[in-house]
Amino acid sequence: AQKITQTQPGMFVQEKEAVTLDCTYDTSDQSYGLFWYKQPSSGEMIFLIYQGSYDEQNATEGRYSLNFQKARKSANLVISASQLGDSAMYFCAMREGPGGGYQKVTFGTGTKLQVIP
Amino acid sequence: DTAVSQTPKYLVTQMGNDKSIKCEQNLGHDTMYWYKQDSKKFLKIMFSYNNKELIINETVPNRFSPKSPDKAHLNLHINSLELGDSAVYFCASSPGGGTGGETQYFGPGTRLLVL
Numbered sequence: 001a002q003k004i005t006q007t008q009p010g011m012f013v014q015e016k017e018a019v020t021l022d023c024t025y026d027t028s029d030q031s032y033g034l035f036w037y038k039q040p041s042s043g044e045m046i047f048l049i050y051q052g053s054y055d056e057q058n059a060t061e062g063r064y065s066l067n068f069q070k071a072r073k074s075a076n077l078v079i080s081a082s083q084l085g086d087s088a089m090y091f092c093a094m095r096e097g098p099g100g101g102y103q104k105v106t107f108g109t110g111t112k113l114q115v116i117p
Numbered sequence: 118d119t120a121v122s123q124t125p126k127y128l129v130t131q132m133g134n135d136k137s138i139k140c141e142q143n144l145g146h147d148t149m150y151w152y153k154q155d156s157k158k159f160l161k162i163m164f165s166y167n168n169k170e171l172i173i174n175e176t177v178p179n180r181f182s183p184k185s186p187d188k189a190h191l192n193l194h195i196n197s198l199e200l201g202d203s204a205v206y207f208c209a210s211s212p213g214g215g216t217g218g219e220t221q222y223f224g225p226g227t228r229l230l231v232l
Contacts (some may be wrong), residue, residue, distance in 0.1 A: 033219060039158075045207060046225035089158060095219055104173050104219060105150075107160040 001096075003027065004094050004108035009064070011113050013082045020110045021077040033095040034075040035105070036066065040088040048090075051075060066098030082115045089113075120144050121224035123208050129224030129230045130198055137194045138227045148172070149191035150221065151183060152207040160207070166191055198231045205229070 005024045026033065036048040051059045051066045057103035059066040067076040079086055092108040121142045130136055142149060150173075151163040165173035169185045178195040191208060208224040 002197065035220065037223075043228075044225050045160075045206065047220050047222060050220055055125075104162060104164075104165065110158050 002108075003096075003106045004092050006108035006111050008111045010105060011086070011111055013079075013086075013113065013115055015084060015098060015115055015117050016081055018080045019082055019113065021079070021090050021113065023075045023077065023108060025073050025092075025094045027033070027073075027094065027096050028066075029096045034066065034068070035093040036075075036077045036093070037093060037107075038086075038088045039091065039093045039110070040085075045091075049077070056066060061094055079113075083113050084117060087115045121208055121210055121222050123227050124204075125227060127208055127228050127230075129157040129232065131232055132198055132200060134198050135194070135196045136198060136228075136229070137192055138206055138208075138212060140191045140193070140224055142189055142208075142210040142222075142224075144212075144222065146210035146222075147188055147211050149185065149188070150177040150211075150213045151191065151193050152209060152223075154205040154207060154226070156204070162192075164193075170226055193227075198229075200231050203231045 003026050032053045034051045040044045049059050049061045049064045049066050058068050063080045064096045065078045089110045089112050091110045093105050095105045148167045150165045152160050154160045163177045164183045166185045168188050176200045182194045185191045205226045205228050207226045210222040211219050211221045
């Protein structure tokens, strides 16, 4: 079974609109962490946002917010006011276990977002 | 101020050769990783080191051998390169120790092409 599922291989969004990128996860651990990374066409992996399993508030970082629904095991990324520079691949990832030096992070297959002017 | 750096950025080589990729981080992190990203953009962990000690070793052919001379460096040596080794290899690091964000910060990647 996939630990991280991103069901949208590609998405389009109009500039200045908000967009939600879906991510569902599967784990039996109580302690885990969820991440989103952005990979532009230049290839680097850029950390966007983190949500811990015990965090009660949804994480926010500027225009990025993580819509964490624990019971549904979903961790969707919301990008508000899309910009042309947001066009990129977006990866959802999960760290299982309590962290420390033993963490293993599993990545989803990614969603390619294209922002249309 | 590069946080996680990798050399070389591009590597083109013939099948059967041996090559190394170097990684250094100046973030003071305890844990370092190697990932492989294939042509379909799928990112998979290969190895993880914590304070120079091997922690995670996924099912990677033993032609791949990581080496960590100190906690700021994690190198990847690949013997007898095969066509299927062509990919982008990312090094990453994270603080390690304790709970919390444990965010992994990635290097720029090394694009390996085996001919």
